[in-house]
Amino acid sequence: MWKLLEGPTAEPVTLARAKKHLKVDEDMTAEDELIEANITAAREYCEGIQNRAYLPQKWLYTIDGWPEFPIQLPRPPLVSVDHIKFLDDDEELVTWDSENYHVDTVSERGRIIKTGDLPSIDIFSYNSCQITYNAGITAPKRIEIAILLILSHWYNNREAVIVGGNVPREMELSVRSLLNMDRVWP
DSSP, X not given: OEEEEEOOSSOSSOHHHHHHHHTOOTTOOTTHHHHHHHHHHHHHHHXXXXXXXXXXXXXXXXXXXXXXXXXXXXXXXXXEEEEEEEEOTTSOEEEEOGGGEEEEOSSSSOEEEEOXXXXXXXXXXXXXXXXEEEEOBOOOHHHHHHHHHHHHHHHHOOSSSXXXXXXXXXXXXXXXXXXXXXXXXX
C-alpha cells in the first residue's frame, strides 16, 4: 500500500503553455481554473499509466510485518528515503537506524537493501512497517506532449461520452505511444 503525502508544488505544463496549446487567449481567465485542474489530472493520468512520479513528491509505503529485502519502492524514480519505521512490542512507531540498510537510487526501480540486522521483535500487525520516501524527476518533453494532448481532448470534449459520428482513436494511440516508452511495468 502506498499513499501520496506531498504532491508536486508545480506541474510539468504551465497554464500559459496550456492556453497557447489550446488556442485560448492569454488574457481570458474564465477557464483558468478548469485548465489548471485538467493539467493536474492529465499529469496524474500519465503517472498512473507509467507507474512513475514526475516532479518531487513524498510517499508513504506501508507493509504488513517485516518486508522481504530488497524492497522495490513504487512510483520511481526513487530520490531518497526519509526513514523506515516499525511498530514495536508496545505498538509505538520506532525509526530503524539507517545504518542497517542501503538506499539504491541508481536502479530503475529504487530499492532498499538490508545491510544490518532487523530489530529482535516480531511484527505481524497491519501496516507495521512504514517507509517514507521521496520520488520524482522532471518530466521528459514527450510526457509534456502527452499531457497537452490529453488536455486538448478533455478541454474540447467536456462530457464523459461523445455522441454521434465516428469517434477517432488517434489521440489515445498517440498518448499511449508516448507513455509506453518509459513505462515501469508492475
